[in-house]
Amino acid sequence: xxxxxxxxxxxxxxxxxxxxxxxxxxxxxxxxxxxxxxxxxxxxxxxxxxxxxxxxxxxxxxxxxxxxxxxxxxxxxxxxxxxxxxxxxxxxxxxxxxxxxxxxxxxxxxxxxxxxxxxxxxxxxxxxxxxxxxxxxxxxxxxxxxxxxxxxxxxxxxxxxxxxxxxxxxxxxxxxxx
Numbered sequence: 001x002x003x004x005x006x007x008x009x010x011x012x013x014x015x016x017x018x019x020x021x022x023x024x025x026x027x028x029x030x031x032x033x034x035x036x037x038x039x040x041x042x043x044x045x046x047x048x049x050x051x052x053x054x055x056x057x058x059x060x061x062x063x064x065x066x067x068x069x070x071x072x073x074x075x076x077x078x079x080x081x082x083x084x085x086x087x088x089x090x091x092x093x094x095x096x097x098x099x100x101x102x103x104x105x106x107x108x109x110x111x112x113x114x115x116x117x118x119x120x121x122x123x124x125x126x127x128x129x130x131x132x133x134x135x136x137x138x139x140x141x142x143x144x145x146x147x148x149x150x151x152x153x154x155x156x157x158x159x160x161x162x163x164x165x166x167x168x169x170x171x172x173x174x175x176x177x178x
Contacts, residue, residue, distance in 0.1 A: 012078065013120040015144060016113055021056045021086065029056060030081040032105035040086045041142040041164075042103060044153050065098075065129050069092045075104065075117045084108040087121050098131040102148075109144070118152045119134065122176065132178045140170040149174040 008039035021029070026049065032038050034046045047055070060070045068091070075085040091097070100121060103175045107173040125131050136154060138145040154174035162171040 003041065004174045007122060009073070011120050011124050014115050015078050016084070016117045016120065017076045017081065018087070018117060018120050018124065019073060019074050019076055019081075021061070021083070023053065023056060023058045025074060025083040026053055026116070028105070029086070030104065038091055038103060038117075040138075041139045041145065043101070053176055065091050067095045068093045069113050072115075073121070074105055075113070079110075084113065085117070087117060089125070090123065091131060095130050096132050098129065098134045100125075100134060100136050110142065114148050114153045118148060122152060126178055134176045137171050138173045139164060140172055146172065152176070 010017050030046075030049060030052055033044070039046065043064065055072075055144045056161075057088065064070075064071055064073075070088050070090040072086045072088050073089060074083050076083050083101065085108060090097075090099045100118070102114055102118060104117075108114075122134055125134060129165040134154070135157075136145075136149055140146075140159065154176045156172050157175045158173040159170055159175075162169055164171075
């Protein structure tokens with residue numbers, strides 16, 4: 001099993017910090033995870049405080065970048081350390097590919113912070129894992145996500161009809177080689 005050494009986090013960028021989720025993040029986490037507009041294209045749904053607190057504790061203690069296992073990493077404002085979003089990461093079972101997905105609070109959107117966090121994560125994954133490619137999947141209607149993926153250098157490699165929340169949609173897959 002390939003795991004990265006714990007000193008990889010926090011990862012400091014210009015305006016954001018990638019770090020472990022922590023119990024003190026619950027209110028901010030719940031605020032954006034309960035925002036219907038933020039969650040419109042997400043695979044997760046809002047949860048009660050108790051379930052989110054357990055999730056935050058699990059992610060705060062999870063081994064980073066275990067093949068086959070999703071882990072969420074917090075995105076925090078560098079100045080205040082306030083949680084503004086999170087990025088999910090899953091290494092493929094053989095460790096050669098990393099899949100990412102991101103969520104950013106509405107008040108932090110449109111400022112380039114998600115792009116900065118995604119770039120920091122991409123660099124972290126290429127520095128600390130054997131992944132030769134990073135991939136992401138997004139709904140074709142999620143124009144902000146598409147722009148973000150393209151801003152960080154990812155290229156659309158496939159599109160396919162899919163069902164999302166029991167409704168038909170088209171999903172685009174993006175990839176970035178090492």
